[in-house]
Amino acid sequence: xxxxxxxxxxxxxxxxxxxxxxxxxxxxxxxxxxxxxxxxxxxxxxxxxxxxxxxxxxxxxxxxxxxxxxxxxxxxxxxxxxxxxxxxxxxxxxxxxxxxxxxxxxxxxxxxxxxxxxxxxxxxxxxxxxxxxxxxxxxxxxxxxxxxxxxxxxxxxxxxxxxxxxxxxxxxxxxxxxxxxxxxxxxxxxxxxxxxxxxxxxxxxxxxxxxxxxxxxxxxxxxxxxxxxxxxxxxxxxxxxxxxxxxxxxxxxxxxxxxxxxxxxxxxxxxxxxxxxxxxxxxxxxxxxxxxxxxxxxxxxxxxxxxxxxxxxxxxxxxxxxxxxxxxxxxxxxxxxxxxxxxxxxxxxxxxxxxxxxxxxxxxxxxxxxxxxxxxxxxxxxxxxxxxxxxxxxxxxxxxxxxxxxxxxxxxxxxxxxxxxxxxxx
Numbered sequence: 001x002x003x004x005x006x007x008x009x010x011x012x013x014x015x016x017x018x019x020x021x022x023x024x025x026x027x028x029x030x031x032x033x034x035x036x037x038x039x040x041x042x043x044x045x046x047x048x049x050x051x052x053x054x055x056x057x058x059x060x061x062x063x064x065x066x067x068x069x070x071x072x073x074x075x076x077x078x079x080x081x082x083x084x085x086x087x088x089x090x091x092x093x094x095x096x097x098x099x100x101x102x103x104x105x106x107x108x109x110x111x112x113x114x115x116x117x118x119x120x121x122x123x124x125x126x127x128x129x130x131x132x133x134x135x136x137x138x139x140x141x142x143x144x145x146x147x148x149x150x151x152x153x154x155x156x157x158x159x160x161x162x163x164x165x166x167x168x169x170x171x172x173x174x175x176x177x178x179x180x181x182x183x184x185x186x187x188x189x190x191x192x193x194x195x196x197x198x199x200x201x202x203x204x205x206x207x208x209x210x211x212x213x214x215x216x217x218x219x220x221x222x223x224x225x226x227x228x229x230x231x232x233x234x235x236x237x238x239x240x241x242x243x244x245x246x247x248x249x250x251x252x253x254x255x256x257x258x259x260x261x262x263x264x265x266x267x268x269x270x271x272x273x274x275x276x277x278x279x280x281x282x283x284x285x286x287x288x289x290x291x292x293x294x295x296x297x298x299x300x301x302x303x304x305x306x307x308x309x310x311x312x313x314x315x316x317x318x319x320x321x322x323x324x325x326x327x328x329x330x331x332x333x334x335x336x337x338x339x340x341x342x343x344x345x346x347x348x349x350x351x352x353x354x355x356x357x358x359x360x361x362x363x364x365x366x367x368x369x370x371x372x373x374x375x376x377x378x379x380x381x382x383x384x385x386x387x388x389x390x391x392x393x394x395x396x397x398x399x400x401x402x403x404x405x406x407x408x409x410x411x412x413x414x415x416x417x418x419x420x421x422x423x424x425x426x
Contacts, residue, residue, distance in 0.1 A: 012039040135297035137163040139245035142177035151266035164290040183309040194297030198232040311350040329370040
């Protein structure tokens with residue numbers, strides 16, 4: 001018997017023994033006096049066994065049959081490998097027409113050893129209240145991950161999340177977390193939604209200069225672009241501080257990976273085409289309403305965004321009117337149309353197309369490519385280091401040694417060929 005049934009049995013027995021009144025029993029059990037009288041009559045006629053539920057050990061009326069459970073478990077081991085109970089319940093209802101509660105699925109998966117419950121260690125942290133309006137604070141971050149599992153290489157998902165609503169306002173798959181990737185993401189988001197008041201990021205070198213010996217006025221390309229757009233850049237001191245985008249990354253590493261698998265996507269281009277539809281459904285499910293209905297976004301000058309959201313460099317001309325950019329040497333031909341000379345500063349805009357645009361006093365200068373500077377070592381950004389090493393491992397250098405021309409073997413071979421040619425002429 002359960003505790004409830006045992007308590008009712010003991011109370012009804014005390015009523016029959018006249019050690020307790022019906023009214024007192026009703027107060028203790030939280031029942032009416034009529035119900036207490038029914039319990040005493042049941043005890044007289046059927047004894048203590050009558051207080052046990054007759055449906056105990058019987059399957060409930062709403063239980064699933066064995067075939068449905070077997071089909072769900074087969075799908076969990078085939079098309080939905082690695083799906084958690086909540087996401088699996090959504091996909092079964094959406095794709096297969098099987099409506100199963102997520103807690104029921106959890107028990108089935110645990111019993112079949114397809115899911116292991118995870119203990120969450122909650123570390124108390126001070127909670128920061130969300131911003132009141134959309135566009136007051138945007139959290140941006142990159143998430144390097146095996147998004148295509150074994151079907152493709154690793155890449156990075158750049159996210160642009162609103163703090164007030166947890167809405168993912170933009171996303172972009174890129175090879176690495178670079179300035180060009182964020183410029184493309186920001187340009188799309190600024191055109192669609194407008195300019196936010198502030199941008200909240202981590203301390204990655206894309207967003208701030210981490211060299212202790214840097215000057216106070218030094219800034220990264222992203223810092224300079226956001227300053228020109230009047231968007232405040234704030235760098236978080238810990239990942240937990242920007243928890244909205246960190247939790248979005250964790251959710252997408254589970255849900256989006258499996259959606260890409262179901263869609264058979266294995267390339268960055270196909271993933272970027274798939275991403276807007278996925279984010280629309282994701283936002284519809286998880287986004288919340290802001291406390292205030294007004295939008296804090298400001299309208300952006302679309303014609304100026306491409307010129308601002310680009311890498312910009314300053315160079316000094318040499319006596320030959322040349323300059324270097326990323327180990328590439330460019331030259332400016334002498335012309336009466338400009339009065340450039342040694343020591344003059346020029347501005348170079350390097351858009352994502354890779355074709356530099358040279359300016360002097362806001363006038364465009366025509367340049368020509370001269371050559372590439374030879375370096376003894378390759379300079380690689382920290383986020384691109386693993387990809388560079390993987391490329392070196394995939395294309396190992398040849399270990400064969402080619403002897404010089406003065407080597408005795410090569411000299412002897414040339415003499416033998418000359419003698420053979422001489423005999424042929426004779």
